[in-house]
Amino acid sequence: MKFFVDSADVGEIKALAGTGLMDGVTTNPSLIAKSGRRMSEVIAEICSLTDGPVSAEVTATDLDTMLREGRYLRDIAPNVAVKVPLTEAGLRACKALSDEGTPVNVTLCFSAPQALIAAKAGAAFISPFMGRLDDIGQDGLDLIRDVVTIYSHYKFRTEVLAASVRHPVHVLHCAKLGAHVATMPPSVIKALFRHPLTDRGLEAFLADWAKTGQSIL
Ligand code: E4P
Numbered sequence: 001m002k003f004f005v006d007s008a009d010v011g012e013i014k015a016l017a018g019t020g021l022m023d024g025v026t027t028n029p030s031l032i033a034k035s036g037r038r039m040s041e042v043i044a045e046i047c048s049l050t051d052g053p054v055s056a057e058v059t060a061t062d063l064d065t066m067l068r069e070g071r072y073l074r075d076i077a078p079n080v081a082v083k084v085p086l087t088e089a090g091l092r093a094c095k096a097l098s099d100e101g102t103p104v105n106v107t108l109c110f111s112a113p114q115a116l117i118a119a120k121a122g123a124a125f126i127s128p129f130m131g132r133l134d135d136i137g138q139d140g141l142d143l144i145r146d147v148v149t150i151y152s153h154y155k156f157r158t159e160v161l162a163a164s165v166r167h168p169v170h171v172l173h174c175a176k177l178g179a180h181v182a183t184m185p186p187s188v189i190k191a192l193f194r195h196p197l198t199d200r201g202l203e204a205f206l207a208d209w210a211k212t213g214q215s216i217l
Pocket of ligand 1: 028163
């Protein structure tokens with residue numbers, strides 16, 4: 001499973017790039033707003049930190065402007081994936097941009113039928129939002145399961161990019177279901193390293209080692 005970092009904070013992304021775990025980055029208008037920087041600059045900088053796809057989202061809601069924004073964003077760097085919302089105009093833009101060879105990430109997917117039409121529109125990625133479904137009392141994991149199942153029946157090339165991932169258990173379940181990608185905020189990626197028994201075990205090993213008076217080097 002590929003790991004994308006869901007952030008527009010260049011410092012955080014740079015730190016995670018060094019772990020070797022980062023296969024790409026996703027941003028959205030809220031994350032760009034939080035960075036307090038110009039979108040084109042942030043996207044260019046993020047694209048220089050990874051060879052993987054960097055999702056940059058259009059903010060127009062009409063087809064013509066979405067297409068103009070999408071073409072502008074894809075020209076920022078060769079690894080930009082244009083992100084469009086799952087609306088009728090968004091899927092028309094997805095089809096047009098995909099036909100031009102631009103990878104498109106269709107975002108704000110909350111149902112399996114939506115994911116089906118995004119694949120038919122040629123999306124490179126579909127982003128079903130798990131956490132936001134959990135927040136309203138629906139099981140976000142059911143959506144991931146349905147989308148993975150439907151896509152495998154028809155061998156769509158669209159990758160399932162589990163989004164709105166809130167904790168390591170989401171990551172575990174997505175991996176068990178065979179989601180191609182999970183995009184996670186840096187806090188979730190960092191949480192994947194941690195286990196109290198690892199800390200306790202290491203402490204005991206180091207205490208015993210100190211008693212030997214040895215040093216390896
Ligand atoms: C994905 O591309 C989105 O940016 C993100 O996963 C949304 O997550 P949130 O629901 O925690 O805001």
